[in-house]
Amino acid sequence: MGKLEGKVALITGGSSGIGFSTAQLFVAEGAKVVITGRNPENLKKAVDALGTARSIGVASDAADPASAEKAVAAAVEAFGGIDIVFANAGISGSTPLGGTDPSLFKNILDINIAGVFQAASPHLREGGSVILNGSVLAKAGSPGYAAYAASKGAVTSMARVLVSELAPRGIRVNTVVPGATKTPIWGDTAASDFSQKEAYLKRSIPLNRMGEPEELAQTVLFLASNDSSFVNGAEISVDGGSGSSPMGTPLHAQR
Numbered sequence: 001m002g003k004l005e006g007k008v009a010l011i012t013g014g015s016s017g018i019g020f021s022t023a024q025l026f027v028a029e030g031a032k033v034v035i036t037g038r039n040p041e042n043l044k045k046a047v048d049a050l051g052t053a054r055s056i057g058v059a060s061d062a063a064d065p066a067s068a069e070k071a072v073a074a075a076v077e078a079f080g081g082i083d084i085v086f087a088n089a090g091i092s093g094s095t096p097l098g099g100t101d102p103s104l105f106k107n108i109l110d111i112n113i114a115g116v117f118q119a120a121s122p123h124l125r126e127g128g129s130v131i132l133n134g135s136v137l138a139k140a141g142s143p144g145y146a147a148y149a150a151s152k153g154a155v156t157s158m159a160r161v162l163v164s165e166l167a168p169r170g171i172r173v174n175t176v177v178p179g180a181t182k183t184p185i186w187g188d189t190a191a192s193d194f195s196q197k198e199a200y201l202k203r204s205i206p207l208n209r210m211g212e213p214e215e216l217a218q219t220v221l222f223l224a225s226n227d228s229s230f231v232n233g234a235e236i237s238v239d240g241g242s243g244s245s246p247m248g249t250p251l252h253a254q255r
């Protein structure tokens, strides 16, 4: 018997990367999943891969409250309610001081903060689990990423408030904090110039490699399932040590 038998999960940004890997694992563990994304073609491909008996895709923009609400309504209509929300949809973007279009800055905040807030739905059933997706870049001070860092810092702050608001209904709220993970957020991971990007990123990771989306999915499964029944308000880093031990990275090592 799977760890999520009989559960319904809403995964925003479930058509790609970490969200899609999580949807695959959730389905394998017995859940029904509702995935969102803006691009309908990518959603269809993802639902075909997940199987139409156990998944539906809803084209929805996390930045638009009405559109996000549509995804929740579709989940309730198709599967009767929601037990798990993985508020995962997010974008990155370069926003250097002095060279940033304010609309880009705002868009990153709208998707990564307001979209996450919107996804942590009041329609969740009692005893449910909400998992937010943060980032090591919230604290890394990486130049050029002010909007993204601010948005992910906001996610972890917001999680603490949601813990307090949802605990009376037995709903747990936790945050997964990924380090650099091999997904399309970094561009085409199969392209020839990706290895250069990867080599650069690995220098800041003690385990000397990027994470795989499946490794994030396993942690999200832990937080979604009863295995974490007393874990509430946690931030779990899945980053190869990059957030905790920067001095242990290849950049500093005498290797």
Ligand SMILES: NC(=O)c1ccc[n+]([C@@H]2O[C@H](COP(=O)([O-])OP(=O)(O)OC[C@H]3O[C@@H](n4cnc5c(N)ncnc54)[C@H](OP(=O)(O)O)[C@@H]3O)[C@@H](O)[C@H]2O)c1
Pocket: 012, 013, 014, 015, 016, 017, 018, 019, 036, 037, 038, 039, 040, 042, 060, 061, 062, 063, 088, 089, 090, 091, 092, 111, 115, 133, 134, 135, 136, 177, 178, 179, 180, 181, 182, 183, 184, 185, 186
């Ligand atoms: N990969 C990493 O290194 C890394 C590290 C730390 C944190 N994260 C976080 O992990 C999450 C997932 O990223 P990923 O790496 O898996 O990236 P990804 O492969 O680019 O996937 C992002 C997903 O979010 C969806 N999405 C983006 N904007 C959306 C919007 N406005 N409304 C609805 N869906 C939207 C995308 O679909 P559409 O484009 O079709 O909308 C896609 O399904 C993000 O929150 C990201 O910040 C990633």
